[in-house]
């Protein structure tokens with residue numbers, strides 16, 4: 001062991017590697033087979049290889065009959081599991097009367113050999129073995145056949161996913177995944193979305209044009225991505241809109257929690273790890289970080305507090321503050337890295353559009369600004385169809401009139417239209433809604449009255465204080481005049497006295 005350690009110190013390659021190299025050289029004359037390795041990650045773990053994913057899907061169909069060690073997962077049809085090859089397993093495949101051997105390999109590499117708790121990295125790969133006489137067949141047709149079939153199987157078996165980013169502290173270690181996922185099963189779609197029908201049609205048309213526009217984006221030299229800004233008060237359907245978009249386009253959703261991203265470098269890594277055909281969402285962007293570009297001046301109190309904190313050991317629940325900057329986020333949206341992969345929508349949502357930095361939402365970055373507003377009568381009709389399965393009702397007219405006067409969110413309308421018990425019917429739900437709107441109307445009226453009373457009181461006070469000020473200034477003016485008069489009089493007296501003195505003296 002000591003000698004081995006010494007040798008390793010002075011020779012860059014381990015003796016086993018050198019030995020294997022020479023054995024390979026010697027046997028290659030007699031050994032008539034060729035190997036091709038397909039690692040899971042390419043470019044220093046930057047991005048999962050598409051070839052690896054396609055081969056995995058291709059072999060899932062081939063291996064179920066022959067392999068002994070398999071992995072199972074649910075696919076698109078959730079009743080039938082999809083099998084794939086487990087680590088260190090081999091299967092054969094026939095193509096054009098020729099046999100090919102596939103094996104799956106897993107190795108674990110320690111990434112920080114000197115640390116007390118080294119990180120472990122799992123490296124997976126597939127290996128294709130074939131006779132050297134079939135080299136041309138493999139290069140000309142077999143590999144393209146595997147990749148094409150694999151991609152098709154992948155799309156057939158694909159279950160759409162909802163990803164969320166892992167807090168960066170968990171990235172090291174055995175499972176260095178930056179995104180975690182669950183199956184995306186949100187039922188919202190454009191049919192169930194309550195909004196102005198014209199606006200809805202326009203959005204659907206825009207999305208449809210986007211997904212078919214690969215050639216167009218190539219031609220104009222732009223990355224194949226589009227930004228959407230959804231803004232409006234809470235409960236107007238921004239999240240429902242994102243789900244409807246994902247269902248319409250059949251895309252995955254990446255829900256990016258910006259506050260847990262440590263810095264711009266991590267933000268870039270997260271972006272690279274997203275797949276194409278996906279929507280990357282940052283909800284409530286105005287609350288995520290201080291993205292105004294100018295850091296706020298810390299108050300004296302805050303500074304003292306952070307000084308105190310520095311002297312204390314960090315608590316377990318204390319989170320490191322995110323250092324993602326506005327420029328980092330702008331790069332994320334349309335920097336050089338944003339062109340890795342394609343077919344991505346980037347969606348920001350906010351309740352306060354006016355708080356966002358104009359650079360962040362300018363056209364070209366956020367190509368489409370969609371206002372999600374209060375419920376209009378057309379939107380109400382969609383909700384009535386969804387919740388009560390009715391297209392018309394005698395109470396609709398009253399509701400239409402009220403909606404012109406009262407601001408109510410679709411979420412509030414939906415809440416009133418829910419049939420909670422068996423003895424409720426459409427009529428009672430609509431009455432509930434009318435009651436709620438009447439109440440809202442009264443509240444609004446009383447708020448207005450309150451505001452106007454306050455305004456009047458303020459006006460009166462202003463008037464009073466104005467009058468007082470006027471009186472005070474008049475008084476001040478009068479006293480100044482008096483003083484001037486007195487001064488003038490005393491001046492005259494002095495003149496007279498001096499005249500007399502002069503006369504007397506003369």
Ligand SMILES: Nc1ncnc2c1ncn2[C@@H]1O[C@H](COP(=O)(O)OP(=O)(O)OP(=O)(O)O)[C@@H](O)[C@H]1O
Pocket residue numbers: 192193194195233234235236237238239240241351372410411412414
């Ligand atoms: N436009 C809408 N169409 C259909 N349902 C809606 C709509 N708006 C709201 N809802 C209903 O209200 C619920 C809340 O809506 P949603 O979460 O989409 O609103 P939001 O605008 O994203 O709110 P927040 O800003 O608070 O996140 C949804 O589950 C849905 O049932």
